[in-house]
Amino acid sequence: MNTFMRWAGFVVVLFIAAPLVIVVPMSFSNASSLQFPPPGYWLGYYRAYFTSVDWLIPTWNSILIATATTILTMALVVPATFALVRHKFRGKGFADLMMLMPMAVPHIVMAVGYYSYFGDLGLVHSHLGVILAHTCLSVPIAFLVLSANLKGFDRNLERAAQSLGASPAKTFLHVTLPILRPGLVISSLFAFIQSFDETVVAIFISGRDAETLPRKMFDSIRQEADPVIAVISTLLFFVVLIGIAAPYFASALRSRAPKPSRPAGAH
Amino acid sequence: MGMSLSKLTEKTNIWPWLLLAPLGIYMLIFFVVPLAEVAIMSFTEPKVSLANYQKVLTGALYQRVFLNTFMTAAFVTLCCLLVGYPLAYLMAHSKPRTAMLILLLVTMSFWTSFLVRTYSWMVLLGNNGPLIAFLQMMGVDKPPQLLFTRFSSTLAMVHILAPYMIMNIYTVMKKIDPALIRSAESLGARGWSLFRHVYLPLTAPGIANGSVLVFVICLGFYVTPVLLGSPREQMIAGLIGHQIEEFLAFGLGSAMAIILLVVTLIILTIYHRRFGLDKLWG
Numbered sequence: 170m171n172t173f174m175r176w177a178g179f180v181v182v183l184f185i186a187a188p189l190v191i192v193v194p195m196s197f198s199n200a201s202s203l204q205f206p207p208p209g210y211w212l213g214y215y216r217a218y219f220t221s222v223d224w225l226i227p228t229w230n231s232i233l234i235a236t237a238t239t240i241l242t243m244a245l246v247v248p249a250t251f252a253l254v255r256h257k258f259r260g261k262g263f264a265d266l267m268m269l270m271p272m273a274v275p276h277i278v279m280a281v282g283y284y285s286y287f288g289d290l291g292l293v294h295s296h297l298g299v300i301l302a303h304t305c306l307s308v309p310i311a312f313l314v315l316s317a318n319l320k321g322f323d324r325n326l327e328r329a330a331q332s333l334g335a336s337p338a339k340t341f342l343h344v345t346l347p348i349l350r351p352g353l354v355i356s357s358l359f360a361f362i363q364s365f366d367e368t369v370v371a372i373f374i375s376g377r378d379a380e381t382l383p384r385k386m387f388d389s390i391r392q393e394a395d396p397v398i399a400v401i402s403t404l405l406f407f408v409v410l411i412g413i414a415a416p417y418f419a420s421a422l423r424s425r426a427p428k429p430s431r432p433a434g435a436h
Numbered sequence: 437m438g439m440s441l442s443k444l445t446e447k448t449n450i451w452p453w454l455l456l457a458p459l460g461i462y463m464l465i466f467f468v469v470p471l472a473e474v475a476i477m478s479f480t481e482p483k484v485s486l487a488n489y490q491k492v493l494t495g496a497l498y499q500r501v502f503l504n505t506f507m508t509a510a511f512v513t514l515c516c517l518l519v520g521y522p523l524a525y526l527m528a529h530s531k532p533r534t535a536m537l538i539l540l541l542v543t544m545s546f547w548t549s550f551l552v553r554t555y556s557w558m559v560l561l562g563n564n565g566p567l568i569a570f571l572q573m574m575g576v577d578k579p580p581q582l583l584f585t586r587f588s589s590t591l592a593m594v595h596i597l598a599p600y601m602i603m604n605i606y607t608v609m610k611k612i613d614p615a616l617i618r619s620a621e622s623l624g625a626r627g628w629s630l631f632r633h634v635y636l637p638l639t640a641p642g643i644a645n646g647s648v649l650v651f652v653i654c655l656g657f658y659v660t661p662v663l664l665g666s667p668r669e670q671m672i673a674g675l676i677g678h679q680i681e682e683f684l685a686f687g688l689g690s691a692m693a694i695i696l697l698v699v700t701l702i703i704l705t706i707y708h709r710r711f712g713l714d715k716l717w718g
Contacts, residue, residue: 171529178526181519181598182538185545188556188595195559204564245459252455264456269713271467273704275656277673278693281680282470285477305467308459313714366549369658369673373680386551390663394558402552409547413540 192406195399203394218400227385228401231365234296234381238303238364239357245304246311246356253312254319272309276369279306284373294376302370307360314359318352474690474697481687488691498675498692505672508590508661509654515594516650517643520601524642527602528609539606546599554660557592558583589665596660597653601646608642641711648707649716652700672696 198207218224253265283302292298330340368383375381389395478488492498527535559565561582571579582588620634658673672692679689
């Protein structure tokens with residue numbers, strides 16, 4: 170049983186890895202259509218990406234929308250998380266559940282809703298519309314990460330500060346926030362990624378004026394499979410790799426004993 | 437939330453409500469209202485009636501799409517389990533270094549955009565791709581069309597959703613006390629019987645978690661089936677999008693969306709009663 174599982178496991182490693190790494194050679198290919206292995210190599214499609222307004226504007230839109238979404242999400246979620254973790258009140262169970270609801274509703278259902286609702290409000294094809302929608306979709310993941318952090322918070326540290334004469338505001342600013350910083354950072358990062366990767370709602374409401382990168386990629390794959398997609402995929406691949414590997418190396422340098430961490434959420 | 441204001445002030449603790457209010461109001465305006473609009477449109481577009489539901493629940497096309505969606509989701513879940521279990525096992529029972537490398541790979545896959553992974557499968561399965569080339573090398577004269585079939589979309593969905601299954605099973609496997617396995621062995625359990633009666637039941641919570649998550653995500657999957665699947669074998673999300681984008685049939689699209697939503701929520705409610713919804717993504 171043991172041997173069988175191990176061999177099967179190694180086969181699965183290949184199955185998981187192959188599609189991730191194949192985009193790297195593809196991005197240097199000089200073929201004009203999908204062809205693997207590539208007939209030859211050049212950097213032409215990198216030049217095409219970095220000089221094409223058609224690709225740079227959606228990239229910029231996505232960064233802008235994800236940044237605004239993150240700020241709005243955190244502004245709403247941080248106070249709400251404090252209320253839900255630190256206070257007991259009637260209806261708390263219901264409120265807890267409501268925080269997770271946007272994760273439970275299939276994105277295509279929300280897309281239909283936003284398409285019609287934002288149409289009435291005149292918010293389709295606008296950055297604001299996408300930001301407002303993405304904020305809803307980012308709330309659950311930001312809340313899950315932050316509430317897990319806040320639950321593990323030792324409140325004696327705050328009591329100690331206050332017993333030493335710090336006002337509640339000062340305690341919050343100088344004790345609570347600094348200790349909570351890692352949780353806040355990870356929570357914001359997840360909100361950002363959730364928005365940056367979100368495809369379905371963006372396809373329906375971003376239009377041409379607020380076109381996000383995933384929408385542009387979706388359209389391009391559907392129509393002609395522009396080889397520039399391999400370039401973007403490779404760039405995203407390395408961003409993710411650096412993002413995941415950096416903490417490993419940082420902890421390895423600090424303690425020489427890297428501790429694996431697992432992602433706490435889904436998108 | 438359903439509590440009267442006088443009772444609130446009685447307890448003199450309005451702080452949690454003040455802190456919750458901004459998000460609560462926001463979610464009401466930008467989450468509950470659009471969702472309610474879908475529900476309303478399903479009954480009122482183009483005119484007030486149950487016609488949309490009647491059409492969706494009895495029409496041959498729609499029934500086929502619903503059935504196809506369910507079968508695909510069940511099959512993808514099963515495949516994710518068959519693929520994910522051995523990998524989680526390998527991770528849980530390898531040297532720390534190997535385990536960490538595999539974990540890094542799974543995490544990479546998890547964080548890589550659906551679109552990127554979908555595109556990769558287009559390359560791998562395309563007519564000028566490595567798999568077709570391999571088949572030709574093996575002497576297959578007329579290799580089958582792999583891309584834009586049920587096969588390609590299913591394979592890509594298994595790849596995309598497998599990390600959810602792997603992570604859930606791995607978390608449970610790591611917590612298994614090795615003493616349990618040793619004592620089962622000392623009582624004579626070996627090989628298949630040890631796995632079947634001791635190891636597998638111990639990992640059941642992870643399997644349940646992962647399966648619910650994969651099944652539910654797969655039910656509402658839009659991107660991958662639309663890009664990689666056969667246009668003649670749509671899944672429900674693709675058909676909803678099609679109705680809205682191509683025909684502006686908001687009533688029909690909404691009715692299908694509501695059915696999809698209700699089914700999803702029923703599954704998640706059963707899960708919530710048993711385990712608690714916050715555990716699902718945790």
